[in-house]
Amino acid sequence: MHGYGEDKAKVLTRLHRIEGQVRALAAMVEEDRYCIDVLTQISAADSALKSVALLLLDDHLHHCVRQAAEEGGPVADEKLTEASAAIARLVKS
Amino acid sequence: MHGYGEDKAKVLTRLHRIEGQVRALAAMVEEDRYCIDVLTQISAADSALKSVALLLLDDHLHHCVRQAAEEGGPVADEKLTEASAAIARLVKS
Amino acid sequence: MHGYGEDKAKVLTRLHRIEGQVRALAAMVEEDRYCIDVLTQISAADSALKSVALLLLDDHLHHCVRQAAEEGGPVADEKLTEASAAIARLVKS
Amino acid sequence: MHGYGEDKAKVLTRLHRIEGQVRALAAMVEEDRYCIDVLTQISAADSALKSVALLLLDDHLHHCVRQAAEEGGPVADEKLTEASAAIARLVKS
Numbered sequence: 001m002h003g004y005g006e007d008k009a010k011v012l013t014r015l016h017r018i019e020g021q022v023r024a025l026a027a028m029v030e031e032d033r034y035c036i037d038v039l040t041q042i043s044a045a046d047s048a049l050k051s052v053a054l055l056l057l058d059d060h061l062h063h064c065v066r067q068a069a070e071e072g073g074p075v076a077d078e079k080l081t082e083a084s085a086a087i088a089r090l091v092k093s
Numbered sequence: 094m095h096g097y098g099e100d101k102a103k104v105l106t107r108l109h110r111i112e113g114q115v116r117a118l119a120a121m122v123e124e125d126r127y128c129i130d131v132l133t134q135i136s137a138a139d140s141a142l143k144s145v146a147l148l149l150l151d152d153h154l155h156h157c158v159r160q161a162a163e164e165g166g167p168v169a170d171e172k173l174t175e176a177s178a179a180i181a182r183l184v185k186s
Numbered sequence: 187m188h189g190y191g192e193d194k195a196k197v198l199t200r201l202h203r204i205e206g207q208v209r210a211l212a213a214m215v216e217e218d219r220y221c222i223d224v225l226t227q228i229s230a231a232d233s234a235l236k237s238v239a240l241l242l243l244d245d246h247l248h249h250c251v252r253q254a255a256e257e258g259g260p261v262a263d264e265k266l267t268e269a270s271a272a273i274a275r276l277v278k279s
Numbered sequence: 280m281h282g283y284g285e286d287k288a289k290v291l292t293r294l295h296r297i298e299g300q301v302r303a304l305a306a307m308v309e310e311d312r313y314c315i316d317v318l319t320q321i322s323a324a325d326s327a328l329k330s331v332a333l334l335l336l337d338d339h340l341h342h343c344v345r346q347a348a349e350e351g352g353p354v355a356d357e358k359l360t361e362a363s364a365a366i367a368r369l370v371k372s
Contacts, residue, residue, distance in 0.1 A: 002125050015119040022115055022142075026108040032095050035153040042146045042210040043186040046139060050186070050277055053135045058270040061251075066262060069095045069100075069136040069255030076252060085152045087273055091236055092371075093136040093143070098370040142372055154344075159355060162348030168344060178335040180366055183279075184329055189343050201305040208301055208328075214293040218281050221339040225365045228332045229372040232325060235301075236372070239321045246314040272318045279322040279329070 003063030004056050014052050015086055020044040057083075096156030099147050107145045114138040146183050150176075189249030190242050200238050207231040239276050243269075282342030283335050293331045300324040333367050336362075 004011055022045055028038050057088060068079035097104055116137055120133050153176060161172035190197055194251050208231055246269060254265035283290055303312035307317050331336055339362060 004122070004131075005130050008122060008125075011122050012119055013131075015115060017124060019115040019119065021110060021152040021189075022112040026105055026112065029097070029101060029104050029108060031100075032101075035096050035149050035157060036175055036179050039146055039149055039153070040104070040144060040182065042149070043179075043182040044122060044144050045207075046183075046186040049135055049139050049142065053132055053139070054270075054274050054277060056128050056132055056135070057273060060132070061266045061270055062263070064128060064254045065247075065251070066266060069252045070258060072256060077248070080247045080252060082129055084240075084247055086129050086136075087243060087276075088240050089133065090139075090273075091240060091277055093139040095325075126345060147363075147367050147370060154363055156358045158340075158344070159348045159359060162345045163351060164348075165349060170341070173340045173345060174337075177333075177340055180336060181333050183366075184333060184370055185310070188298075189314050189316075190308070194308060196310075197308050198305055199366060201308060205301040206307065208294060208298040211288055212291055212298065213281070215287060215290050218284075221282050221335050221343060222361055224283075224341070225332055226368065228328055228335070229365075229368040232328050232332070232369075232372040235321055235325050235328065239318055239325070242314050242318055242321070247360070250314060253359060268315055272315050272322075274331050275319065275322040275346060276325075279325040 003059040003061075003065075005059075005063070007055060007059055011052060011055060014048065014055075018045055018048050018052070021048065050090070057087065057090070060086075096154075096158075097152040098156070100148060104145060104148060107141065107148075111138055111145070114141065140155055143183070148177050150180065150183070153179075189247075189251075190223070190245040193241060193245055197238060197241060200241075202233065204231055204234050204238070207234065236276070243273065243276070246272075282340075282344075283338040284342070286334060286338055290331060290334060293327065293334075297324055297327050297331070300327065327368070336366065336369070339365075 007048045021041065025038060025045065028041065043092055065079050065083050103104065118131060118134055121134065158172050158176050161169045207227065209232065211224060211227055214227065251265050251269050254262045285292065304317060304320055304324065307320065324370045344358050344362050
């Protein structure tokens with residue numbers, strides 16, 4: 001049903017770490033920390049989030065998209081169009 | 094000391110919301126939700142994070158950088174170089 | 187051999203337009219035009235370049251990757267890994 | 280009038296190189312070269328374009344924005360808001 005089966009633990013670990021990074025960002029702002037230091041940590045959280053997205057996308061291509069392409073027909077088209085739209089959202093986010 | 098003084102409450106509200114978005118992402122993965130739906134939410138969190146960064150940067154330019162530039166000298170140079178490096182990190186993240 | 191067969195004319199038209207945008211950028215700098223106006227045109231050329239990349243990627247998924255997945259085996263794995271790496275480069279560029 | 284005075288030659292050299300990269304991209308498509316190879320070159324051109332933007336932005340901050348901030352008043356506000364908007368366009372492009 002989902003392509004990230006094997007990487008589920010890794011994905012969860014990373015997401016929990018990013019959640020901690022964002023909580024730490026709020027604490028920095030709460031303590032009036034210097035803007036540039038906050039910005040540096042935002043860039044780090046942003047990169048970490050993009051890395052998780054790329055891992056999920058890689059799993060999705062290797063499992064869901066691959067299976068759909070093997071089956072062929074309109075389902076394959078649909079999955080490919082859907083993956084393409086997700087990539088576009090990621091590139092533009 | 095920090096340029097986001099006036100926007101502090103707004104920045105905190107947004108960061109808390111993003112923390113909630115990332116926690117919801119982990120819950121989605123925990124529940125084996127469909128990859129593409131997870132990716133859509135990652136793109137949303139990513140955009141929200143970039144918006145906070147741009148707000149902080151705007152405040153930083155209008156306060157810290159402006160003050161440093163008014164004072165002039167090596168401090169102004171330093172602040173401008175620092176802001177420029179933060180922008181580069183953000184553009185590349 | 188390439189997946190953008192049907193969109194070849196469209197891709198070429200867009201690339202020629204982007205080439206013109208970059209040449210116009212050089213002319214703006216040559217004429218000492220205002221930095222912010224140059225930056226606005228760079229952002230426009232950058233967005234146009236990303237749009238062409240997303241179109242090529244979409245064609246690549248629907249043709250090359252789909253065919254490779256139908257054939258299955260190590261070729262399918264290879265094509266999917268290759269596509270994934272190209273997406274990562276694009277997201278990070 | 281423009282902040283990239285000292286870097287003008289460097290900016291022009293880079294823009295001419297990017298123009299060549301985009302022309303080479305069109306030639307690759309004309310010759311039906313492999314999608315992934317075209318995408319790799321698009322990512323390279325995109326990174327090069329962003330680097331020029333960051334150089335121009337750095338010069339703009341160190342010259343135009345610094346001068347406006349030194350003068351103060353509404354002109355300073357205007358320049359800072361304008362720079363901030365250009366940064367946002369770049370981050371989102």
